[in-house]
Amino acid sequence: MAEPNDSQDSVDKATAFAVRLLSRREYARQELAQRLSRKGYGSETREAVLARLEELGYLDESRFVEHFVRSRIDRGSGPLKIRAELMQRGVDGALIDRGLAEADCDFSRLAASVRQRRFGEERPAALEEKARQARFLAQRGFAADHVRTALDVDPAELGLE
Known part of the structure; x- marks a missing residue:
């Protein structure tokens, strides 16, 4: 795709495109730069647009x-x-x-809640089932101490019942 020139018209069009994207959801700076790049805008245009959007407060990492x-x-x-x-x-x-x-989140409590929703209230007794649930929580992005707490602590102690 031919790269649009870095004229003011190009910056205005790129800005309008970026604002449409930002009206739907928040974007990280790099994400928005990639979207502009895929649209064919050059690096000078991208930087001008990103700087303008940050200055206006539309783009806030x-x-x-x-x-x-x-x-x-x-x-x-x-x-x-x-x-x-x-x-x-x-x-x-x-x-x-x-x-x-x-975010002020108790990730141990969240892990216990996620485990309870997926597997029920009863904690696993068998080692094989405990390992299966631990793998599930690890795949969801919980650290080992969060997983251990979710599997070993009574849900009532975490205030989940």
């Missing part, structure tokens, strides 16, 4: 992280999976740490 973390917690994802997905979107590690900390 910390707001994106906040929304993303909250949505993934609501889906029952653990912190390791959330971190990996954000890193894949090009978000800075310090911003991810801050977003996870500000």
Whole structure:
């Protein structure tokens, strides 16, 4: 695809495209840059558009992280999976740490809740079943200590009953 020139008209069209995307959901800066690139806009145009959108407050990486973390917690994802997905979107590690900390989520409790929804209230007694449930929670992105707590602690102690 031919690259549109970096004229003001091109910047305006790219900005309009980016605003349409942002009107549907939040984007990380790198994600939006990739979308603009796929649309054929050059690097100067992309940078001008991203700078303009950040200046206007339409593109805000910390707001994106906040929304993303909250949505993934609501889906029952653990912190390791959330971190990996954000890193894949090009978000800075310090911003991810801050977003996870500000989410104020007890991931052990969330893991126990996810386990209980999937497997029922009774905790696994057999080692094989315990391993199966542990794998399930690990795939959802929970750390080993969250998994251990979810499998070993009585749900009543976590306030789930």
